[in-house]
Amino acid sequence: MFTCSSGIFLTSGHTWKQQRRFGMTVIRSLGFGKNNLEHQIQTEASHLLGIFANTKGEPFDPRTSIVHAIANIICAVVFGHRFSSEDESFSKLIKAVYFVIYFQATIWGRMYDAFPWLMHRFPGPHQKVFAYNNFMHNLVMNEVQMHEREKAGNPQDLIDFYLAQITKTKDDPTSTFNKDNMVQTVVDLLLGGTETTSTTLLWALLYMVQYPEIQGNKKTKKKKKKLKHCHCSAEKVQREIEAVLEPSHIISYEDRKKLPYTNAVIHETLRYSNITSVGVPRLCVRNTTLLGFHIKKGTLVLPNLHSVVYDSDHWATPWKFNPNHFLDLDGNFVNREAFLPFSAGHRVCLGEQMARVELFIFFTNLLRAFTFQLPKGVKEINLEYILGSILQPHPYKICAVPR
Numbered sequence: 001m002f003t004c005s006s007g008i009f010l011t012s013g014h015t016w017k018q019q020r021r022f023g024m025t026v027i028r029s030l031g032f033g034k035n036n037l038e039h040q041i042q043t044e045a046s047h048l049l050g051i052f053a054n055t056k057g058e059p060f061d062p063r064t065s066i067v068h069a070i071a072n073i074i075c076a077v078v079f080g081h082r083f084s085s086e087d088e089s090f091s092k093l094i095k096a097v098y099f100v101i102y103f104q105a106t107i108w109g110r111m112y113d114a115f116p117w118l119m120h121r122f123p124g125p126h127q128k129v130f131a132y133n134n135f136m137h138n139l140v141m142n143e144v145q146m147h148e149r150e151k152a153g154n155p156q157d158l159i160d161f162y163l164a165q166i167t168k169t170k171d172d173p174t175s176t177f178n179k180d181n182m183v184q185t186v187v188d189l190l191l192g193g194t195e196t197t198s199t200t201l202l203w204a205l206l207y208m209v210q211y212p213e214i215q216g217n218k219k220t221k222k223k224k225k226k227l228k229h230c231h232c233s234a235e236k237v238q239r240e241i242e243a244v245l246e247p248s249h250i251i252s253y254e255d256r257k258k259l260p261y262t263n264a265v266i267h268e269t270l271r272y273s274n275i276t277s278v279g280v281p282r283l284c285v286r287n288t289t290l291l292g293f294h295i296k297k298g299t300l301v302l303p304n305l306h307s308v309v310y311d312s313d314h315w316a317t318p319w320k321f322n323p324n325h326f327l328d329l330d331g332n333f334v335n336r337e338a339f340l341p342f343s344a345g346h347r348v349c350l351g352e353q354m355a356r357v358e359l360f361i362f363f364t365n366l367l368r369a370f371t372f373q374l375p376k377g378v379k380e381i382n383l384e385y386i387l388g389s390i391l392q393p394h395p396y397k398i399c400a401v402p403r
């Protein structure tokens with residue numbers, strides 16, 4: 001179940017290289033230069049603001065609406081369109097992504113990994129993973145067929161680009177561009193691009209409720225006062241946004257340069273929530289030596305990102321949520337060498353740039369529009385994670401109080 005010879009996530013060698021390079025090139029060209037993808041992210045953020053506003057400050061669980069918004073961005077990249085929340089196949093796609101990701105860390109997932117030949121014959125939740133996997137492949141295949149019927153002049157999305165690439169490379173014997181790889185690449189992007197960013201946003205809102213002094217929801221007298229960025233005057237996200245951005249300003253990724261504190265809070269959320277835990281296991285493709293240790297070809301390697309993002313040699317207070325980790329004494333944003341939630345090296349997260357833009361635009365929009373609070377009578381927040389392939393918060397309800 002968890003080995004695969006197509007797509008990006010679980011391949012290696014020539015296939016991985018071609019598929020990954022192609023996926024990255026397409027995302028880049030769809031994206032940030034011409035602002036298309038950024039515009040899509042802004043549109044989804046604005047939908048989400050509408051949904052939150054409709055809750056009128058009453059307690060609600062933000063999970064479904066956040067997952068839908070984030071999933072729709074990657075759907076726009078790969079399919080060229082978003083789905084309505086009422087669309088049944090969209091709801092099933094979201095369920096499928098969730099089930100396939102979280103199943104792997106369950107006892108059934110572990111049993112399947114250890115005894116695939118045996119488990120294959122028996123009933124159990126692993127059979128549901130096969131069904132969801134087939135559903136995702138069929139959904140993508142339908143989209144591919146629609147694209148083939150409606151051939152766009154200019155490629156608009158990943159499937160358009162991929163179909164053109166298959167035609168372009170059909171006489172090249174070294175080409176790995178074919179329908180199998182196309183479908184799996186799309187599935188990999190849906191899997192990689194949905195739960196990760198939405199779970200990080202869910203943590204971010206929870207931290208804002210837990211640390212109201214960081215959210216900065218106390219009213220300031222001088223609204224447009226220019227903030228002096230410095231460590232000693234604890235800066236707040238909302239105060240900073242208020243001081244720098246006009247209420248009608250469409251928030252873009254470029255604005256992060258004017259919002260060092262907000263940017264630091266997002267980075268600290270990525271560090272502290274550590275959603276991928278120890279990282280993704282990889283296989284060593286040749287005998288090698290690393291820091292004097294010999295590693296044989298075929299050895300399973302775990303990067304242990306956990307040890308890096310909580311390393312006390314690199315972080316002043318590794319076990320405390322502390323945005324100052326990313327600020328210098330003058331309040332300027334500083335990147336940190338040990339900030340590796342997206343991993344590093346050749347297999348570094350393919351969606352890193354996209355995730356950074358999503359997180360910044362969503363978080364800044366939400367904090368500009370609402371103050372997040374616990375429902376009346378609720379005193380405590382559960383900050384423990386649920387153990388899984390992605391570390392997610394326990395389901396929670398919050399109030400989004402319009403500002």
Ligand code: HEM
Pocket residue numbers: 008009010020074188189192193194196197200275276279280282303341342343344346347348349350351352354355
């Ligand atoms: C907060 C958001 C995200 C985090 C923390 C995250 C983290 C990671 C990590 C730790 C890896 C494993 C790297 C390794 O093997 O060492 C990874 C791989 C990957 N991610 Fe992300 N990711 C995020 C968002 C995204 C998004 C939005 C996409 C889709 C565009 C995406 C697509 C992928 C893919 C396709 C891979 C496999 C790369 C390869 O095998 O070459 N990720 N991600």
